[in-house]
Amino acid sequence: MTEKTSDIKIVKEPEGLKGEGFFATRLDQVLALARANSIWPLPFATSCCGIEFMATMGSNYDLARFGSEKLSFSPRQADLLMVMGTIAKKMGPVLKQTYIQMAEPRWVIAVGACASSGGIFDTYSVLQGIDKVIPVDVYVPGCPPRPEQILDGFMKIQDIVKNESLRRRSLPEYKELLNQYGIE
């Protein structure tokens, strides 16, 4: 009888030195590893793309595999703002306030055509992309995007988190980016 091998994958360790009973690496790599695998998303879902996100959270696609089963509906306990759906211009200030209430470091995904560009709603009342009011890290195309695409966007955020310098948030370039949106 053959023994079943485990298909559980362990997160790859960062580069470092190891020997009998010790492992040494850089602090920023440890923080990056921890952050990238414990992202708490805030689902800002206003319409149909939100339904795809529900599927992404379900057992088949299982966002929990990435350490992100803890959704936060308070911006103060969230790292990743996931904007899914049509954002009316009237909703823009609410979205911006939600972003401002999140602590640094924070990341943003525009999920689907509406959040990315207004989608098919080229009208006076719809915001033509959330990057008109807040900075966006990853855009997920599609109307609606499939859960696989949402996962792909999520993994791109993980790549950004893993490779972002700890100093990035205090760089003048980052402050200038926020200033462009009137955020201090």
Ligand code: SF4
């Ligand atoms: S991109 Fe398409 S599926 Fe997503 S919210 Fe807009 S209309 Fe709905």
